[in-house]
Amino acid sequence: MREVLAEAAFQLYLERGFERTTVDDIVARAGVGRRSFFRYFPSKEDAVFPDHESCLAEMTAFLDAASDERDAVDVVCDGARIVLRMYASNPEFSVQRYRLTREVPGLRTYELSVVRRYERTLAGYLRRRWESEPDGALRAEVVAASVVAAHNNGLRSWLRSGGEGDAEMAVDAALALVRQVWGQAARQPAGDPNEEVVVMVAPKGAPMWRVIQQVESALRDD
Amino acid sequence: MREVLAEAAFQLYLERGFERTTVDDIVARAGVGRRSFFRYFPSKEDAVFPDHESCLAEMTAFLDAASDERDAVDVVCDGARIVLRMYASNPEFSVQRYRLTREVPGLRTYELSVVRRYERTLAGYLRRRWESEPDGALRAEVVAASVVAAHNNGLRSWLRSGGEGDAEMAVDAALALVRQVWGQAARQPAGDPNEEVVVMVAPKGAPMWRVIQQVESALRDD
Structure with a gap:
């Protein structure tokens, strides 16, 4: 039922536009009563993102x-x-x-x-x-x-x-x-700062994100 | 005028709540016509963020x-x-x-x-x-x-x-x-990768963001 309503709503939105589609249109297309719609969806918008x-x-x-x-x-x-x-x-x-x-x-x-x-x-x-x-x-x-x-x-x-x-x-x-x-x-x-060290050499003009990549792989390298 | 309307709107929102305040209430408080409101604000919400x-x-x-x-x-x-x-x-x-x-x-x-x-x-x-x-x-x-x-x-x-x-x-x-x-x-x-290099030593267990800080200051250190 929920899926049927969502599908009817979406088809109508595509056909007529969102603004011009009413909840009555949707329930008529889905063949159910008006209350059913609001049982599943608080608003017309919700039916677009079911x-x-x-x-x-x-x-x-x-x-x-x-x-x-x-x-x-x-x-x-x-x-x-x-x-x-x-x-x-x-x-x-x-x-x-x-x-x-x-x-x-x-x-x-x-x-x-x-x-x-x-x-x-x-x-x-x-x-x-x-x-x-x-x-x-x-x-x-x-x-x-x-x-x-x-x-x-x-x-x-x-x-x-x-x-x-x-x-x-x-x-x-x-x-x-x-x-x-x-x-x-x-x-x-x-960690313990004296435990182990990483020495890294990078070109001075290197983009920061590349340097980070290098540092990261050095830190991971166990 | 714009400020007067925004202030009237905001005072009413605080007094009565946003939902229960109408545009008619706002223009009455501000002492202007209804059209004036919409000349400055597309909606009640807009008046809250003037x-x-x-x-x-x-x-x-x-x-x-x-x-x-x-x-x-x-x-x-x-x-x-x-x-x-x-x-x-x-x-x-x-x-x-x-x-x-x-x-x-x-x-x-x-x-x-x-x-x-x-x-x-x-x-x-x-x-x-x-x-x-x-x-x-x-x-x-x-x-x-x-x-x-x-x-x-x-x-x-x-x-x-x-x-x-x-x-x-x-x-x-x-x-x-x-x-x-x-x-x-x-x-x-x-830049030219051979131009200049930075050598950085960091404790292996150091948090990444601290290492980044160190690299950054090293790269900046001309």
């Missing part, structure tokens, strides 16, 4: 179950991938919805609030993992925002291409930048 | 005028500070609005779309600065999101404290984290 609630629940469950042994940044990147897989599982619908959302300001606003909920969920996880660290709460919010921005950058490239190619590869490439900069920061404990 | 449009215009003008000689990350951090100064210039109003916004979902959504416009403006500037660099567009979005997240973290601490203390100091402390991680990355040109 999977976000379950996706958010899946993300929350995934984060709750993640081992504290894992790098916290790796965990939130994997959490973000759950959203990506939802989009990638239905390319045609995702691409059509992307186009529709760009045309309807109300849907864009709705989407922003959904994205914000994912970001808060990821930030909440990082905050817990880093609660004993100085600036842990600040870093949690900055890293969560970075993960969401990178994820959306990769997702948007894939949607703009019309859903061609490998969505996960596009998003993984974008997330790699965040992991490169923040991943190690989260994992490395302070 | 300064964002001019603030966004100021940010855009600031970015347009910024020298390309400056570190792009420093420039966007300064751009974000324009927003902060708008809040800090009127602490009482900002704190009351923060409390109101937290209670009214429609205002929170509105605020999200405002924040998103700032983020897009900052990302647009960075994209232009980094257009010739690999992953420039991706980094532009990730850094803009980081700047906004750090700015909002500092701003929120200040608002939660009831507007006590130095708002700029709170935000600068938060932005320092972003500059530390991304600032140098933006500025260093690739």
